Amino acid sequence: MKQHDIGIDLGTTSIIIATEEQGVVFSQPSVGAVDTRTNSIIAVGDAALKMIGRAPSYIDIIRPLRDGIIQDHRMTNELIVRFVNEVCCSRILKPRVAVCVPVAITGIEADAVVESVLAAGARQVFLVDEPVAAALGAGLDIRAPRGCMVIDIGGGSTDIAVISMGGRVRAASVPVAGNAFDNCIAQYVQEKYSIAIGPRTAEELKKQVACCTASEFEGVMEIRGHSWETNLPARQLIYTRDLYEPVQELASRIVAAAHNVLESTPPELAADVAQSGILLTGGGSMLRGLASFLAGELHVDVTIAPDPLNCVARGTAASLSAGKYLTAGFRDATPKIWHSRLQSARDPFAN
Ligand SMILES: Nc1ncnc2c1ncn2[C@@H]1O[C@H](COP(=O)(O)OP(=O)(O)O)[C@@H](O)[C@H]1O
Numbered sequence: 001m002k003q004h005d006i007g008i009d010l011g012t013t014s015i016i017i018a019t020e021e022q023g024v025v026f027s028q029p030s031v032g033a034v035d036t037r038t039n040s041i042i043a044v045g046d047a048a049l050k051m052i053g054r055a056p057s058y059i060d061i062i063r064p065l066r067d068g069i070i071q072d073h074r075m076t077n078e079l080i081v082r083f084v085n086e087v088c089c090s091r092i093l094k095p096r097v098a099v100c101v102p103v104a105i106t107g108i109e110a111d112a113v114v115e116s117v118l119a120a121g122a123r124q125v126f127l128v129d130e131p132v133a134a135a136l137g138a139g140l141d142i143r144a145p146r147g148c149m150v151i152d153i154g155g156g157s158t159d160i161a162v163i164s165m166g167g168r169v170r171a172a173s174v175p176v177a178g179n180a181f182d183n184c185i186a187q188y189v190q191e192k193y194s195i196a197i198g199p200r201t202a203e204e205l206k207k208q209v210a211c212c213t214a215s216e217f218e219g220v221m222e223i224r225g226h227s228w229e230t231n232l233p234a235r236q237l238i239y240t241r242d243l244y245e246p247v248q249e250l251a252s253r254i255v256a257a258a259h260n261v262l263e264s265t266p267p268e269l270a271a272d273v274a275q276s277g278i279l280l281t282g283g284g285s286m287l288r289g290l291a292s293f294l295a296g297e298l299h300v301d302v303t304i305a306p307d308p309l310n311c312v313a314r315g316t317a318a319s320l321s322a323g324k325y326l327t328a329g330f331r332d333a334t335p336k337i338w339h340s341r342l343q344s345a346r347d348p349f350a351n
């Protein structure tokens with residue numbers, strides 16, 4: 001397979017690679033495992049994810065990205081290099097790569113992303129704002145002089161933006177997303193039943209049982225954990241109604257952030273959003289009842305994008321050909337020195 005233009009969604013939960021022609025071509029958890037005795041990386045992606053909670057003490061399981069920002073450079077480099085090489089087998093024709101980044105990224109953090117992608121063999125690197133990529137991936141016509149609002153709820157953060165004429169007009173990011181819902185569910189079970197559950201059980205509870213809107217769904221799941229009272233393994237049935245309160249409390253923080261963005265949006269664009277509604281993307285948007293909860297609180301229609309998990313990756317790939325009409329939130333981040341190298345490679349007599 002030869003891929004010369006690819007888009008990378010560098011998510012806290014997964015790294016997803018897409019091309020404009022083929023859609024998603026690669027998806028793996030953004031996780032790696034290090035053997036601390038030798039300081040070597042022994043597994044990445046799915047293989048490392050399977051080790052969580054089951055590895056001996058000398059193995060460190062690392063999630064190197066937090067809210068789309070690199071926390072562990074070596075591991076992020078390793079993941080990007082391995083994953084890009086898996087997609088782009090051709091070592092001669094190097095790919096042009098677009099990477100989506102969170103709206104709150106700083107210059108230094110963006111440089112770190114660019115460095116990692118260049119180390120993976122990219123010919124040129126473009127950075128695109130995550131909400132712009134999300135809107136493109138959902139097929140919105142973001143070129144039009146019309147406001148549209150996108151809320152991308154990932155694992156680590158929720159990115160909110162109002163976009164018009166190919167650029168973002170207002171944006172905000174809150175550290176409340178999928179992982180925060182898992183944590184609040186685990187905390188609830190611990191406080192109510194004195195049972196400690198692992199992150200995987202908490203995530204399963206969120207997907208199977210939790211719901212943000214009362215009376216929209218009623219489910220139950222048996223969880224197994226460690227009882228603090230008996231110090232032994234314990235089981236407990238958890239019902240949807242048990243989880244309304246903690247889940248709604250967190251969802252209210254997303255509502256507050258979206259409210260602030262809407263409040264500061266120029267009136268014409270806010271009127272567009274009121275008419276066309278809000279689009280949700282990202283895996284976190286699949287939390288049951290969340291869309292209707294947001295709609296009820298913000299008094300605006302809220303729709304979940306088709307295929308919300310892969311939407312950003314598809315939009316990131318699409319940004320490479322759409323780049324010419326994106327006014328903001330898309331830029332060629334290839335360092336100048338790299339450009340001049342490219343130039344002299346094309347024209348050996350240029351200097
Ligand atoms: N059916 C579902 N219901 C609720 N949450 C879900 C569902 N499927 C995935 N998620 C959550 O989506 C989050 C990952 O979303 P994703 O967009 O891939 O994140 P990121 O961009 O941070 O990599 C995780 O917290 C995961 O638990």
Ligand SMILES: [Mg+2]
Binds near residue numbers: 011
């Ligand atoms: Mg994401």
